[in-house]
Amino acid sequence: MRILLVGSGGREHALAWKIRQSPLVEKLWIAPGNPGTAELGENVPIALTGLDALVSFARDQAADLVVVGPEGPLVAGLSDRLAAAGVRCFGPLQNAAEIEGSKSFCKELLVRYRIPTANYRVFSELNPAISYLEGGARYPLVVKASGLAAGKGVTVASEPAGARQAAKAMLEDGIFGAAGRTIVIEEYLQGAEVSAFILTDGRTFTQLELCQDHKTLLEGGRGPNTGGMGAISPVPQVSERTRDSIERQILLPTLHGLNHDGRRFHGILYAGLKLTPAGPKVLEFNARFGDPECEVLMLRMRSDLLPLLCAAAEGTLENQEAPEWDPRPAVTVVLASGGYPGNYATGHPIEGLDAVAQGRELQVFHCGTALRDGRLVTAGGRVLAVSALGDDLNSARRRAYSAVEQIRFPGMTYRRDIGAEAADALEALR
Numbered sequence: 252m253r254i255l256l257v258g259s260g261g262r263e264h265a266l267a268w269k270i271r272q273s274p275l276v277e278k279l280w281i282a283p284g285n286p287g288t289a290e291l292g293e294n295v296p297i298a299l300t301g302l303d304a305l306v307s308f309a310r311d312q313a314a315d316l317v318v319v320g321p322e323g324p325l326v327a328g329l330s331d332r333l334a335a336a337g338v339r340c341f342g343p344l345q346n347a348a349e350i351e352g353s354k355s356f357c358k359e360l361l362v363r364y365r366i367p368t369a370n371y372r373v374f375s376e377l378n379p380a381i382s383y384l385e386g387g388a389r390y391p392l393v394v395k396a397s398g399l400a401a402g403k404g405v406t407v408a409s410e411p412a413g414a415r416q417a418a419k420a421m422l423e424d425g426i427f428g429a430a431g432r433t434i435v436i437e438e439y440l441q442g443a444e445v446s447a448f449i450l451t452d453g454r455t456f457t458q459l460e461l462c463q464d465h466k467t468l469l470e471g472g473r474g475p476n477t478g479g480m481g482a483i484s485p486v487p488q489v490s491e492r493t494r495d496s497i498e499r500q501i502l503l504p505t506l507h508g509l510n511h512d513g514r515r516f517h518g519i520l521y522a523g524l525k526l527t528p529a530g531p532k533v534l535e536f537n538a539r540f541g542d543p544e545c546e547v548l549m550l551r552m553r554s555d556l557l558p559l560l561c562a563a564a565e566g567t568l569e570n571q572e573a574p575e576w577d578p579r580p581a582v583t584v585v586l587a588s589g590g591y592p593g594n595y596a597t598g599h600p601i602e603g604l605d606a607v608a609q610g611r612e613l614q615v616f617h618c619g620t621a622l623r624d625g626r627l628v629t630a631g632g633r634v635l636a637v638s639a640l641g642d643d644l645n646s647a648r649r650r651a652y653s654a655v656e657q658i659r660f661p662g663m664t665y666r667r668d669i670g671a672e673a674a675d676a677l678e679a680l681r
């Protein structure tokens with residue numbers, strides 16, 4: 252098969268690594284890719300915003316399947332354009348991807364289908380928002396840009412001043428442009444965060460393994476939110492029963508709701524959840540794999556991913572076996588540029604990567620790297636995702652962190668506690 256993978260981050264490097272292992276692959280292109288994906292296939296210099304160029308490339312090269320990694324092109328309608336050009340695409344059509352592209356739409360859908368989520372209000376004008384924030388609102392609460400804001404559009408506020416400032420920055424100063432012209436203000440939910448995924452063709456679905464991202468920059472849940480500083484899978488604190496109730500009360504009714512609304516979803520439907528004392532509740536839905544969750548999932552997936560992607564794209568998932576998973580846990584630790592998620596410098600040389608012995612149990616996925624005069628340099632906020640499997644969570648952590656210690660670049664920052672809370676919880680159960 253001839254595959255075009257769209258994207259350039261750690262998620263796409265992990266997908267390329269996994270897809271490459273399939274005996275069905277004849278040719279793999281990655282657009283635009285990164286130095287990591289260049290080792291696995293052919294990078295094609297087409298930007299994520301170049302929808303026409305992506306469609307032409309896929310058609311001209313007779314790609315059998317286009318796999319879309321990030322949300323941007325899906326929300327912009329890449330899947331629809333590929334369908335119109337007769338090219339199979341793994342990733343939802345625009346009207347289904349709206350579940351990620353518009354948080355206000357997502358909330359409305361969740362409430363209409365009685366899917367547990369935080370109470371909320373939607374505003375598109377500042378004055379009513381401020382009246383609410385200074386009047387009846389209970390704190391802490393969360394202010395969110397409704398549209399895509401690359402993981403930066405959410406503020407948790409413990410008192411009115413911070414909430415007002417966030418609302419003003421979005422609605423009046425336009426810091427997120429059109430994405431912040433509508434905002435969602437919602438109740439703060441307590442509890443551990445988990446990421447749940449289904450792979451679906453719209454009718455049949457298979458739940459993937461649960462993951463836990465570590466959203467904040469600093470250890471112990473402190474500091475600003477990021478795109479994700481590390482992940483683990485599975486999540487040992489989550490019982491089989493909770494996992495079932497996530498499927499029954501959240502994933503399935505959302506898929507049914509989308510179908511019922513004429514927005515058949517195919518691809519990866521990703522629920523960001525809080526495990527509250529009143530049961531799991533939805534923070535948001537995404538229309539693609541999480542990054543860094545994809546890195547741990549690909550390390551743990553034993554089955555060939557490619558037939559599943561094809562079946563989801565063509566509507567024949569019922570003929571596929573559910574994927575098999577390595578029972579061993581996986582951990583990924585993100586190495587970020589100093590200053591991220593704010594401003595950071597790029598172009599710093601990355602040292603020590605050659606010394607890391609990579610294999611089935613340890614992979615360093617590239618997130619934001621570039622080659623300059625043949626040297627690997629930093630090129631993004633998140634730079635590398637050091638990912639490891641282990642016989643237990645602590646050995647996976649040890650393996651990942653000993654690789655981390657071999658890698659250096661100026662300003663390199665990372666969390667030392669990825670998976671630590673889960674490891675403590677396991678210890679307490681013993």
Ligand SMILES: Nc1ncnc2c1ncn2[C@@H]1O[C@H](COP(=O)(O)OP(=O)(O)O)[C@@H](O)[C@H]1O
Pocket residue numbers: 369393395400401402403404405407437438439440441444466476523534535
């Ligand atoms: N209602 C909420 N209660 C508590 N924390 C929240 C709430 N909504 C969002 N968060 C925190 O903010 C992060 C980002 O919010 P999310 O809705 O997932 O937006 P995005 O991923 O688009 O930035 C979440 O991962 C979670 O840590």
Ligand SMILES: [Mg+2]
Pocket residue numbers: 523535
């Ligand atoms: Mg999120």
